[in-house]
Amino acid sequence: MIGWLRKRLAARYLYHTGLWKAASRGVISLSLLGICLAAPGMPTGLGGGADLLLFGLLTAVGSWLAAHAVAIVLSFVYVPVPRLFAGYALYAGTEIYLLSYSADLTAASSLAIAAVLTAAAAGTAAAVALLRRLPAAGARRQAAAAAVGAAVMLSAVWQLPAADPAAEPVLADSADGYTPADAADGGDSADALDSVLGAGLYAGDPAAAGPYAFRYFTYGSGDDRHRAEYGNGVTLKTVPVDASAYISDWPWLKKLFWGFDRKSLPVNGRVWMPEGSGPRPLVLIVHGNHLMEQFSDDGYGYLGQLLASRGFIAISVDENFLNYSVWSGIPDNDMKARAWMLLKHLQQLKAFGSEPGNPFYGRIDWDKVGLIGHSRGGQAVAMAADARRWFAGEDKLMKDLNGVRIRSVAAMAPTDRAVDGKHAELNDVAYLTLQGARDADVTDFYGDRQYNRTTFTQTGSGMFKASLYMTNANHSRFNTSWGSMDQKLPGGLLLELKPIMDGDDQRRAAQVYISAFLEATLHDNAAYAKLFQDYRYGSDWLPSTTRYYSQYEDGSFAAIADFEEDGDRRTLTAAGTAEATGFNEWSEGEALSRSRNGKGTKGVILEWDGTASYTLRLQRGEMNGQFAKAAEPAVLTFAIADLSRDLPEAGGKNKRAVNPGSSITVEWITADGKRREVPLASVMQWEEPEFVTFTRLPFLEDTIDDGKYKEPNEPVYQTVRVPLGTTKAEDIVQVAFRMDGGAGKAMLDHVGFASE
Known part of the structure; x- marks a missing residue:
């Protein structure tokens, strides 16, 4: 029995020769690299250098013990494989799997990543060993070619998600983007903003250091x-x-x-x-x-x-x-x-x-x-x-x-x-x-x-x-x-x-x-x-x-409609009624976050494909007295969020909306019949929605961390303030939003008057 045990223990080295030794070195290196990358994410408090040394030492000892334990088991059951390599590969694969799973990847994704990286590490090390056996000059050329090829392939795979130009942001300073200083009329930025928004800003840069030591x-x-x-x-x-x-x-x-x-x-x-x-x-x-x-x-x-x-x-x-x-x-x-x-x-x-x-x-x-x-x-x-x-x-x-x-x-x-x-x-x-x-x-x-x-x-x-x-x-x-x-x-x-x-x-x-x-x-x-x-x-x-x-x-805001009162799309917060024509959808609903959970506020949802109009009719009388707190000069104010992520034409994940900047005109009518129209673009740029890719590997977006990154867009409100000039808020009897072309879907909320 003792003799048989000795033979079985010695047999753990069976088949462990040549390229399999090189492959073992590859997966050992993968284990050490993996733990070095993970060490900063699980500090002990001893310091970064000490953590690297500690985890590296434990990994080296652990992989050696695990490899020999696996090899002994395989030897005892007479499995004819490179047994030590199998042990080292199993240890490295298990480590990569656990590290991936702890990063909130699914079990299937973690297993796939562990298998691919373990095979790549073993294959690369074996290939290098094989190239070293060739004549020196040829080996150097082939090794250089292999290294360049591997680098190109790795770069291509790693950068693949960024290759989709639709996923790239339109920066504020890009040639075709929107520069915040530019007003809609295209004039000098300071003058244009003053004409749109009122008096200039006379305070200095708030991020500049102040006068206090x-x-x-x-x-x-x-x-x-x-x-x-x-x-x-x-x-x-x-x-x-x-x-x-x-x-x-x-x-x-x-x-x-x-x-x-x-x-x-x-x-x-x-x-x-x-x-x-x-x-x-x-x-x-x-x-x-x-x-x-x-x-x-x-x-x-x-x-x-x-x-x-x-x-x-x-x-x-x-x-x-x-x-x-x-x-x-x-x-x-x-x-x-x-x-x-x-x-x-x-x-x-x-x-x-x-x-x-x-x-x-x-x-x-x-x-x-x-x-x-x-x-x-x-x-x-x-x-x-x-x-x-x-x-x-x-x-x-x-x-x-x-x-x-x-x-x-x-x-x-x-x-x-x-x-x-x-x-x-x-x-x-x-x-x-x-x-x-x-x-x-x-x-x-x-x-x-x-x-x-x-x-x-x-x-x-x-x-x-x-x-x-x-x-x-x-x-x-x-x-x-x-x-x-x-x-x-x-x-x-x-x-x-x-x-x-x-x-x-x-x-x-x-x-x-x-x-x-x-x-x-x-x-x-x-x-x-x-x-x-x-x-x-x-x-x-x-x-x-x-x-x-x-x-x-x-505190000066007085609501015409905040859509919180009763769920009836035709009623307003103030006394009056709402009506809409030409919309594919007209409903009230809760604003939803990226994960499609409620934000704690409701709005009116409007979807159009062509000309449409949403009108708020106010009743003269007691309710209009509340608008008096919007002291003159006053503004018509509302919040608008782009919902084009829900349009089929948006093209799905990582694609821009069809036309989020559709022509919208705001108008109001006073009790004496005076009408004024203001194009939305003349007071505020309605920015395109942002579609985000979070990970380098697109297939992970829907699965990592229970689908945390599944939704590429979150509709967010932009407040728009339209100056009323000499018009008193309490004199207005009708406010309307006209969509004059294109397609779009948006949510309106917090429509009302406020002090300028």
Whole structure:
């Protein structure tokens, strides 16, 4: 028996000669390459170099052990194959399969990728070994030819999805594209905009540094294991807080990494404070969910420095301990904990502000507080601004925050999931949201939902809500620490990165809008309002490497029709009726996101193929008195979204719509019979819809991450504001939208009057 066992063990090397040895080296190399690509996506906290060394060593040992184990089994059952090679190939294929599956690919796609890459690695290594056996000169020529051929083939396969010109964006600065500074009449950009939109914008570039010198320092626990700025380099020490009321479980690996658990979460922050004395507006910035070991709070320095130079106290809040880790997961109920931590920072800052000698003493204007959040942080800031919906039972916390007025909330690519079955509802709080069409993480424009849940009861308060949708922006580049990819490695390698705007450009757009938003709402600088009413006012400031869609509404808005009242397409919010002629479809329905889930607002859906007209007839009387709050000069305002993705002529995935710029004319009639017509193109360019390819391999679009990338387009609203001139809103008895040719499908919403 012992002799037989020895023979069987020795037989594991049977057939393992020549080309099979070379093929084994190929699949071993594939295993090492795969783990090196995956290592940055599953950090241990030891550092990038240490992770590569550790994972590489484990892979080398693991593949050797697995190969010999498989070879022994095959030897014992007398399978006549190259047994060691089979073991190495099985290990490499299994590793690639698991890495692909963890990147949200389906089992079938992961298996196919693993099989192809394993076969390619083995075949390439064997081919190289075979070429080495040829005479030296011939071998060199053939090896060079093979290398060039392989490179060409790999490049062709990798770039295939980008070859479809219909999938490429029309950039704002391209020859046949639309330059935001250009008005419809083609005149000088500044004069043309003034003629269309009113007075010029006299405030300077909001992304330019302001006149204030500022200092940088940190506050925190003083004993952070990984960052000196929250350890022995901290300026102000804070007392940890107990979050066990919201987090029920804290894995031991998470405690091992951080040195604390849910009962002692640190209150850490990076501060950019303007020099001088006297109270200044306070702005907290909070990151979203990223790999816990790759810290996120240092990624908003570009905002902190800019805001401090313009007179705001800016603080980037550390909530990395609430983020996901490959090794210890993510805390339960993390969304509520994120919002709660923001409130604890405000509580701590109020305490600092009452201590003589403290840098915050007398420096914060508690009537002017703004919150900025990114991703899950974008949802957390809205929750914090509506804190009593979740934290009414926190008596001391809520009492300590008396006198704190959160006036402004800005969210970059926010999430919007229900927490305890509830969502934030903002009233008389200014709201701004930014989103990219090429966001491969938060693919739906969830900020649209919060925009629709933001309302105003105070006319003339200066509060407003606005959104900006950028066709070439992604998710990660709002944070300088998150890299260029929206998915961690190795899955991020599958994402198409070519059309995405440069990180500096994306952050430049964020600086323009967020700085102007805070100037308007916390510094009461009304000059910046025009930027939110029409993005073209920022044409000299905004990058031209993307196209923009924007929404705007303030407390002066009085609705003719918001389509929320009863589902009857013929009734209006105001007293009156609606009628339509010449449409293939005329119905009311909910606006749908990319994933075809509701956005929380309804509109009227109009589909036409030729001449059509949609008319709103208003009854004179009591209801028209509500339009008086749209003080003169007033505008007719409405939001329009392109639904041509649902037209059969749109050509399916990655194809442009047939004619999204169909001729539309807006007209109104007053009680004395005066009529005025305004072509839509004379006041606002109706941009083509954006159709997006997220991955390099088109067959993955419909399957990866449960079809997350299946829909190539999300209809987004563009607000249009048509000046009424000397006409009073309350004198108008009819508003009509005429489609004078071509084909199209659109949704109208928020039709009404507002102050100019």
